[in-house]
Amino acid sequence: MADEYRISSADLGTIERNLSNLGGGIETLANALDQVNGKVEGVAQEVSNTQDKLTQLAEEFHAFLDADTRAKELQLAETRLVKVRQELDTVFGHYAEVRRHTVGILQASDVSVVRQDTIKLASEELMLNAPRYWLAPGLVALSAWLSDNRPLAENAMKEAVKRDDNKSSLYFALIARRGERRQASGAWLQRFFSLQDPTDLDRELVVLIDAVANGVFGREGRGFCAQQFDIWLKEISERVGFVEDQRDQWTKALSSKEPSLGAAEYPYLRKYATIWGQMDASLRGARLYKVLENYFTSIFAGEIKALTSLSDAVDEMLDKLVTDFDDEELPKRRDERMLSLLVEEAGDRPAAQRRFGAEKQAFEQKVTFTQLVTNAAMHPEVAGATKATQRFAIAMSRDWIVAALDDLTAKNRAGAPTDIPIKIDSWQGTTRDGADETDLLSSVDSHLRTEEAKRVATIVLKPINWAALVLGGVVGLYGLVTLNWFLLFVGLAGVGWYFYSKSQLDKSKGQVHQHFEDLRDATPKILKAVLAEVVDWQKDYAAADAQAEDLRKYLQSITTEQHLLTTFESGRAVLNK
Amino acid sequence: MGRQVIFGSASTARPPELTVAPPTSNLIQLSKADLERRLRTKRSARYLQAMTKLDAGCHVQDPKAVDALIAAIQEELPEVTIEKLPLGIVARCHLGNGYEVHTMDRAGGIVQHYKTCQSLPALLERARSLALHPQYDFVEVYVDSLLAVRTTGEVSLITT
Secondary structure (H helix, E strand, C coil): CCCCCCCCCCCCHHHHHHHHHHHHHHHHHHHHHHHHHHHHHHHHHHHHHHHHHHHHHHHHHHHHHHHHHHHHHHHHHHHHHHHHHHHHHHHHHHHHHHHHHHHHHHHHHHHCCCCHHHHHHHHHHHHHHCCCCCHHHHHHHHHHHHCCCHHHHHHHHHHHHHHCHHHHHHHHHHHHHHCCCHHHHHHHHHHHHHCCCCCCEECCHHHHHHHHHCCCCHHHHHHHHHHHHHHHHHHHHCCCCHHHHHHHHHHHHHHCCCCCCCCCCCHHHHHHECCHHHHHHHHHHHHHHHHHHHHHHHHHCCCCCCCCCHHHHHHHHHHHHHHHCCHHHHHHHHHHHHHHHHHHCCCCHHHHHHHHHHHHHHHCCEECHHHHHHHHHHCHHHHCCCHHHHHHHHHHCHHHHHHHHHHHHHHHHHHCCCCEEEEECCEEEEECCCCCHHHHHHHHHHHHHHHHHHHHHHCCCCHHHHHHHHHHHHHHHHHHHCCCHHHHHHHHHHHHHHHHHHHHHHHHHHHHHHHHHHHHHHHHHHHHHHHHHHHHHHHHHHHHHHHHHHHHHHHHCCCHHHHCCCCCCCCCCCCCC | CCEECCCCCCCCCCCHHHCCCCCHHHCCCCCHHHHHHHHCCCCCHHHHHHHHHHHCCCCCCCHHHHHHHHHHHHHHCCCCCHHHCCCEEEEECCCCCCEEEEEEECCCCEEEEEECCCCCCHHHHCCHHHHHCCCEEEEEECCCEEEEEECCCCEEEEEC
8 A cells, every 4th residue: 555645734823823922022032122221221321420420529529638638738837837936936035025125225215214224234134145146235235325335335336246247237327327327327328338249138138228218318328328229230230141130030020910810710711712721821911910000009009108207217127127137037937928828828838839939039038139129029028128118119120120021911912812722522613703603603513413424324233233134034934934943933033133223223323313413402502602701701801911001101100219208308309310 | 825925926035146144254143141132122213114114015026125124134133143133024914805914034035914814834923913912013033032023112022
């Protein structure tokens, strides 16, 4: 019997069920992938948020560290300041008593209320208590002079001169002037000048300039001193490099008054102008002129209240001479000043150091005549100069100040940017005056569209996706024909993966479009704000820069002759000529 | 590229026979400080007037006018050896039509006018801001410095 083959009608129900299950499985897989993708996006968002928070935290941490450092610096500076002042008091405290006695003896003698024996005794006791101090024998000489004891006066005077010739000569010149002994005062002044080297002067010379500027030495004394200052100036100016030194010195002195910009000024330019450093420096440089004008006009404004009598004026000079200019104390005084600045700047060490750097030269033991004049003009509180001396010093240095100002101004103008490059994200442009808003906005728009197109063009299916589609189709079809469930499943999975990738691609493109849409919304707003600040900056700079010419005219109008007091004698004060 | 206004459009260099440099052998080399002091001296009215002619346009056809300008520089700074003289002059341009600054290149004997958007040669570009400032008539450009000259002839030096 021949074998009989019979094909029964196919029951495809199972296949359909399985295919349906497979379809359900793929759908579940796609949903699961969607969920995973959603979670990945969520994680990415969280990472981004965390990064922002971290950045914020880092900023807060740095701010905290900064504040903490400042607080510690401030606390330390306050403690050290007390210590330095105590040391000054302990080490040099006995000098204070001697100092107080100087003017005390003179004033007591004026009104004849203290017996000469008491004065003599007190001064001799101080002589014993303050060995090596120049003022102690000076005081003995003073009391001996008042009690008409010439041999003792001469001996004490010799000792004082031996201990510190400069200060003693100036001291006796002032005392003789107080007693209206013009000849003696002139002789001491001559001696004082003969000891000086205009390139290596002691700081106390400022007391003499003060005395001259305040009219203490009278017309002859003033003439004599002016002549001497002229000789010094000629001598110094013949030195090689003097002019350059003077210009540098004044440039530094003027620059020391440069203001800083407020932290809230020009927030957009700070962030988006690539040459903000240059713009900041130019504006600070230009704002300096107004600061300087205010500084100089405040010095020259109003009358200087003159002391009513010659003795009061001399007493003030004597007080200053004996108090502020002892070189032994200088290192401590320097420390004290630095610590005071640190306290004033609330612990901000760089700011305190910047201020101290500008004043540092005023703490040098030896200075040139011109440096001394510069210090008196620009750092009067450190140099120990009065307003009258400041006026005199500025008037005397006028031409150098103008020359330094001219160089400073030209340097600042040369550094002022003509074109301002801007960078917002990936867009870059340049503006000159902020008036080209339309062109720049159009440039932003076209840049963003180009960038968007470039970015979208990179979002394409990978070759593996295409391979999955083709191979999946072929394998799936083969599986279907041969009823190989496994191949059918693999084939459908490949095709399914292709469509899933494609849908993700569209999603990514959508995100890119959204991102650029946001940029198209935000960037023009930022650009407009930047351009508005460019306009403001230029107005600000131009207005500040124009002050340079006003300052120049003001400085040129200052004359030496106008700025000498004639307090204690009638007649016109003419210093140099 | 700026508008070239000398010896016709094709020529960029001055013919060698037009050299007006004095023989340098009888000049003493000034020290740096002396040179600076000399350069800082106030410029004469004659020199200022010569420089303002840069803008008059007469140099377009007249190479002798450029030579006269170079001679004016040498006459103004007679003690300065040729290599220490300004490399060029940059000044504000009043030609209008978008022209912003003009330059004179001493070595090449070229006068050129530049529009707002045009860059100057690197050595001269650093003088642009100063030249545009109304307080200065023109800027002398040296290898390592700029000298801004005011209408009064007073000069300010900027080391670059």
